[in-house]
Amino acid sequence: EDQVTQSPEALRLQEGESSSLNCSYTVSGLRGLFWYRQDPGKGPEFLFTLYSAGEEKEKERLKATLTKKESFLHITAPKPEDSATYLCAVQAGLYGNKLVFGAGTILRVKS
Amino acid sequence: EAGVTQFPSHSVIEKGQTVTLRCDPISGHDNLYWYRRVMGKEIKFLLHFVKESKQDESGMPNNRFLAERTGGTYSTLKVQPAELEDSGVYFCASSQGDYTAQHFGDGTRLSIL
Numbered sequence: 001e002d003q004v005t006q007s008p009e010a011l012r013l014q015e016g017e018s019s020s021l022n023c024s025y026t027v028s029g030l031r032g033l034f035w036y037r038q039d040p041g042k043g044p045e046f047l048f049t050l051y052s053a054g055e056e057k058e059k060e061r062l063k064a065t066l067t068k069k070e071s072f073l074h075i076t077a078p079k080p081e082d083s084a085t086y087l088c089a090v091q092a093g094l095y096g097n098k099l100v101f102g103a104g105t106i107l108r109v110k111s
Numbered sequence: 112e113a114g115v116t117q118f119p120s121h122s123v124i125e126k127g128q129t130v131t132l133r134c135d136p137i138s139g140h141d142n143l144y145w146y147r148r149v150m151g152k153e154i155k156f157l158l159h160f161v162k163e164s165k166q167d168e169s170g171m172p173n174n175r176f177l178a179e180r181t182g183g184t185y186s187t188l189k190v191q192p193a194e195l196e197d198s199g200v201y202f203c204a205s206s207q208g209d210y211t212a213q214h215f216g217d218g219t220r221l222s223i224l
Binding site for chain 2: 004031032034036041042043044045046049051087089091096097098099100101102103104
């Protein structure tokens with residue numbers, strides 16, 4: 001069974017303090033790894049898709065990387081508005097588009 | 112471009128009653144998905160439509176749940192009769208292609224009393 005584990009469960013940072021979130025996965029045939037951001041009371045907001053090991057994507061203060069067993073979401077010089085829950089999901093197997101989600105990392109950035 | 116729209120945003124019903132959730136996908140997206148998150152758990156897949164056809168319904172919990180997508184546009188998810196364990200947030204998502212990003216609505220929070 002496909003599994004996605006995110007760590008840490010929660011992370012508190014000072015404004016400007018860079019850090020990384022981890023997403024490790026065990027799947028049979030990865031077809032894509034997705035990062036989402038979710039604010040309270042809202043749906044997941046798409047950030048990045050990574051398809052193969054070694055791939056990197058960047059958007060503002062966020063950078064996502066992928067290896068054969070895990071993905072990292074690096075946050076450089078975070079701001080309070082980066083506070084949210086960050087979700088990792090994988091699409092795997094020979095067919096089907098379903099996403100398997102991790103439990104998420106709750107990020108709080110204090111000014 | 113309008114995003115994925117879900118209605119209602121919140122529904123409170125009693126055990127044994129029927130509830131219907133609606134999802135309007137992004138215009139032009141043939142793929143439509145239903146997911147749900149129950150308290151303290153991860154978001155879990157329910158089913159996937161391609162146009163009006165059910166492509167994968169492996170995540171549907173039981174036959175009290177019925178999903179339809181008439182004409183390949185909006186979709187409804189009916190729960191009949193509702194049980195306490197059906198409480199949670201039901202998300203709808205849509206995507207243009209098979210391996211492209213799925214875009215989510217803000218969900219329907221379903222509370223069964």
